[in-house]
Amino acid sequence: MPLSETPSAVARPRLRAGDRVFAGLSTGAGLLILFVLAGVAAFLLVEAWPALTAPPEEVPGGRGVALYVWPLLFGTALSAVFALLIAAPLAVTIALFVTYYAPRALAQGLGYLIDLLAAVPSIIYGLWGFTVLAPATVGPSGWLADNLGFIPLFAGPVSATGRTMLVAILVLAVMILPIITAVVREAFRQVPRLHEEAARALGATQWEMLRMAVLPFGRSAIIGASMLGLGRALGETMAVTIVLSVSGGVTVNLISSGNPSTIAADIALQFPESTGLAVNTLIASGLVLFAVTFAVNMAARTVINRRSEFSGAN
Amino acid sequence: MSVPTRTERESDLTLTEAAPVRRTLPPWAPYAALAVAIAVGGTVTLAGVSAGLGAVLTVVLYVACVVTVSRLVEGPRKAKDRAVTTVVTSAFLLALAPLISVLATVISRGTARMDVEFFTFSMRGVVGEGGGVYHAITGTLMITGLATLISVPVGMLCGVYLVEYAKGRLATVITFFVDVMTGIPSIVAGLFAYALFALILGPGVRMGLMGAVALSVLMIPVVVRSTEEMLKLVPNELREAAYALAVPKWRMILKVVIPTALAGIATGVTLAIARVIGETAPLLVTVGITQSVNLNPFDGRMATLPVSAYYQYVNPGVPPDPSLDRAWSAALLLIIIVMALNLVARLISHRFAPKSGG
Incomplete structure (x- = not known):
């Protein structure tokens, strides 16, 4: 079969030195990503090891690493979950507004405005939360404590400065809003046009069309995006560091002055002045934060990727 | 009828x-x-x-x-x-x-405090009024510049690998973990850089390069993603035309694919810089703060705009007002820089957007 041999012999590429070097370099860069991620875990573990193996009374707080990290982990989860509960519904409605309600000509500009929220550095959110938002919440917090005080979240007594968990949650919600909106918008943009038109052809109002055609299609993107937002909120540092007045207790009371800190904020507050075993302890808490955010992000990406496999595009 | x-x-x-x-x-x-x-x-x-x-x-x-x-x-x-x-x-x-x-x-x-002194003086020996952020501006520019120097080659090569070379499982795994990497908390990136350098140089080390490494961890995935997206937009006809002229693959990538996608990649890199230039937490744990100008990123603490704004705010002197004014002015400067970078990115992508058709 000389005919079939000849073309394959011609088509087989000659490996040039330049090709090898370039292929090697770019493959190396790809593998470097994996090494860096593994390295983050490995180096943090190595530096955290002295604290993990130290006798409990030598760790700051005097009761071991686990009891040092636990209240911080509680504060981290509390602030992130409530921030998500505020931000996720808002982000979905904003994505709906930009995609389906805003005038066509303005839609892109309005979407860009929301993206600008993500461009503001977190330290500026911290300064803003401290100066503007915290004083503004003192009055409403008092009202909450008076009228809804039977709910443990609003038990009070109300903090006089407003540097409460509630303000931290609100700032976090603002900060994770743009990332959730962006992912959900991307999903809404991929909704098959025929589904929308079919719903409209059946006489559906705009809202019925959204509920029948758009929201079911975007559901897993909404879940994935929310988890991405949760990951951001868990790891957000400076805004919480500046806004929150910390006393270290474990409480769900959002409006009092006795707030649990978060892992990230605790590291930012303590690290610059720490030496010796205190540094190792802080790195151990950083390792916990890394593990939690890593798990949340992996789950989020898995959910988002699963959707793209079943999207109308293929 | x-x-x-x-x-x-x-x-x-x-x-x-x-x-x-x-x-x-x-x-x-x-x-x-x-x-x-x-x-x-x-x-x-x-x-x-x-x-x-x-x-x-x-x-x-x-x-x-x-x-x-x-x-x-x-x-x-x-x-x-x-x-x-x-x-x-x-x-x-x-x-x-x-x-x-x-x-x-x-x-x-x-x-x-948007005055000349603010831009030309450091905080060395300043008590109360006056002083500026010259030391912080140079520090921010050097550290962000170093981070860009690290991230752009690595990120672009990784993007090239994913689009032009990768096949099968490894590509899927790397794409997935690049996405996961975008979600690493910035403070964890800072701790990573600290742990890395502490292992090599001993505990308590502080230098500009550490900050650059920490920022790179945050920047690389952004560069990879934008490179990947842009390279995917390059039409296959261009690649095939180059192959037909017997151009080797690496020259095809360097001379045809990357130049075609360059505007988009530049947009992505600008947005990545905008993302990291305002980062405070990773610099707080790796670079620290100083009151004087330090132009050597391989030795000692450096001041940066976000970190100096943070310290001006949490440790104001007596009276606090001059310090708070400096913090807010540094914040304003930071927001102007970030918005300008965003604007530049939009302009690049608008100006050099691939023309469809025609």
């Missing part, structure tokens, strides 16, 4: 007239309701209730008004639709409120 047809038509006509006619509200009706609601809300606000409560009252009143009228005239489905429209629109306006408030606060507080 024609007689029954006519009667049918007539009966149709009468049926339509007898059935409840689907009426719709005139297009000006929602605006009228809005005007009424704003008038009431505004009056209440002027009468001494807080502005936030006035706004809430306006929205509630508007929804109640429109929904009730629409329900009476148009039926429950249309009423629900109008209610949702209002909720969705006000959610968007609600999200704009913090943006406007943040910008207004930073601009009004930050202009106090």
